[in-house]
Amino acid sequence: MRQFIVVGLGRFGTSVATTLANKEHDVLAIDIDEEKVQEISNQVTHAVQADATSEETLQKLGVDEFDIAIVAIGSNIHGNILATLVLKELGVSHVVVKAQDNLHGKLLSKVGADKVVYPERDMGARVANNLVSANVLDYIELAPNYSIAELIASDKLTGKSLKELDLRSKFGVNVLAIKSNDDVNVSPEAEAVINANDVLVVMGQEKGLSQLKHY
Template structure:
């Protein structure tokens, strides 16, 4: 059976989730207070309705507790976001993901029972900042406050050296998850794997260890 999703708030973030889920063939209920937004997604989502999700009876009439996953993507109205999340928790929705505006908002959402809280703007800002600061960082995914997955571009300083030569795990406590060369991806590469300039190395580890490794091994001079 297809999973059923409900997306509450059809701004840039909620709208992109709604569209992506629909493109993947999922059943999606799109909800917003703004009729124009709802009309915009009428032909994208399975169903699109104008509704005030801070009203308990409205959520009941939508059968919200039957959905596998509800995403609360309400824009600037923090009060509506919190009230909606509280209603969803009380209704017993299996999985609730909520967009937070700031750290205080996140604390409240976690306290009232949101299963996952995301900061799309902050997280994108972090990724862009890492890309700007280092020419070697191609992409960055924060796993927690201290751990990340990073894509690094191999330069001349590691060209021709094997993972044994570099001894990355022992020296830096980081793990090489995969190496991408042209169109080929080698997942969990063998220690004898050599690196070439231009390879994309996907690393997981503590931020401070990844930074140290990048400075030592990947920070080629122009």
């Protein structure tokens, strides 16, 4: 089990902290607001009221013993950046930080953030992509222009094997999994056949995915 620090217990930070704790990981949750600390205290390993921009305080909390920190301080940009800097200075090897926008994200990278996340932006794109096409169930952007989508197999795909369909050369799309009822065929072989109502988990570039959606 790994040890995580979560700094800033707004909606995002709280969700990160409780999800990790539910997976049996050690979580040290920190917020400057005592009320936030109280609210989460019985759901995580340790919850502490502290100002995460204070190097001395974090040092006393032994943050250098932790593998990964998530900085989820939001509107207090100054606090968000300083906390990132302090955690890196104290030797936390992997620091993930929530950014408000691209410029803020760039600055965080320069300060030493190992990964910058944009939950509002990414979730917005995901919700929008799920809404625009009825047969797309879920959608994750892997990199600009590269995504994983979950879609219901159209009539044209059913009754055929992956080899016959040859989606890789037609659309540059890889099938990562085929879901049929409660069964999931992960990493299917070329001989795997797609049946009516199957759900495909596919990966590829936007263009290919879009062509497949309308195929």
